[in-house]
Amino acid sequence: MFCETKDLTREALKALGLNFNPFKAVVAPRPIGWVSTINKQGVVNLAPYSFFNAVSSDPPMVFYGANGAHEADGGEKDSLRNVRETGEFVCNLVTWALRDQMNDTATPAPHGIDEMKEAGLGHLPSRLVKPPRVAASPAHLECKLHQFVELPVDPRNGKRNVMVIGQVVGIHIDDAFISNGRFDTVRAQPLARLGYMDYAVVTQAFEIKRPSWPLARKKAQADAS
Numbered sequence: 001m002f003c004e005t006k007d008l009t010r011e012a013l014k015a016l017g018l019n020f021n022p023f024k025a026v027v028a029p030r031p032i033g034w035v036s037t038i039n040k041q042g043v044v045n046l047a048p049y050s051f052f053n054a055v056s057s058d059p060p061m062v063f064y065g066a067n068g069a070h071e072a073d074g075g076e077k078d079s080l081r082n083v084r085e086t087g088e089f090v091c092n093l094v095t096w097a098l099r100d101q102m103n104d105t106a107t108p109a110p111h112g113i114d115e116m117k118e119a120g121l122g123h124l125p126s127r128l129v130k131p132p133r134v135a136a137s138p139a140h141l142e143c144k145l146h147q148f149v150e151l152p153v154d155p156r157n158g159k160r161n162v163m164v165i166g167q168v169v170g171i172h173i174d175d176a177f178i179s180n181g182r183f184d185t186v187r188a189q190p191l192a193r194l195g196y197m198d199y200a201v202v203t204q205a206f207e208i209k210r211p212s213w214p215l216a217r218k219k220a221q222a223d224a225s
């Protein structure tokens with residue numbers, strides 16, 4: 001099938017044999033940035049963002065996309081509003097063990113509610129930024145705002161989309177998740193977002209070394225023929 005994205009009405013999707021817009025299911029798995037921020041009054045906020053990823057490593061940079069408005073009051077989502085106020089955020093790693101608490105923090109709690117506390121999660125102080133870290137998370141990235149990028153507004157619903165780009169100024173890793181000098185991703189069991197209401201969890205990894213030039217595999221094939 002093929003669909004032009006500007007035509008994706010419910011009827012158009014149905015005609016294609018689809019119940020929902022497939023975009024997010026195709027761009028999957030996506031890591032989840034569990035973003036903690038703090039407002040000017042010092043109230044902590046925590047929410048999951050799966051339009052999240054790393055975009056460079058030297059210096060390390062990450063982004064998350066705040067889509068649409070805060071469901072309770074129609075203003076900006078707290079994770080965007082707070083970064084406008086303070087210029088800082090922390091990305092906490094979401095793991096299989098923390099899936100329910102992560103989901104709890106997606107609730108559109110009114111401004112000024114500490115969602116970390118609501119989800120029964122303990123705080124840990126950060127070193128270089130004010131927002132605290134989720135104590136139960138095995139890794140955290142302390143970030144300072146680099147830039148907001150206003151993305152196009154969908155004319156059908158008028159929803160704003162803002163990309164928040166941050167520079168990672170500090171990395172915390174729980175020592176229990178370091179094996180042989182490496183962050184043990186499989187032990188941490190990070191959660192990833194798929195399409196619809198689906199998730200995936202990392203439970204195994206494999207290694208493939210980068211090829212040199214010329215490609216040894218191609219040369220071996222050529223030599224054999």
Ligand SMILES: Cc1cc2nc3c(=O)[nH]c(=O)nc-3n(C[C@H](O)[C@H](O)[C@H](O)COP(=O)(O)O)c2cc1C
Pocket residue numbers: 032045046047048049050051052065066067068070076077078079080102103105106107108109193
């Ligand atoms: C796994 C998961 C991923 C999410 N990803 C996003 C996202 O990338 N962008 C977004 O705007 N909302 C996303 N949401 C919804 C927000 O978490 C939700 O709107 C939340 O209430 C925002 O909270 P805040 O106002 O405290 O920032 C996601 C929700 C879940 C459960």
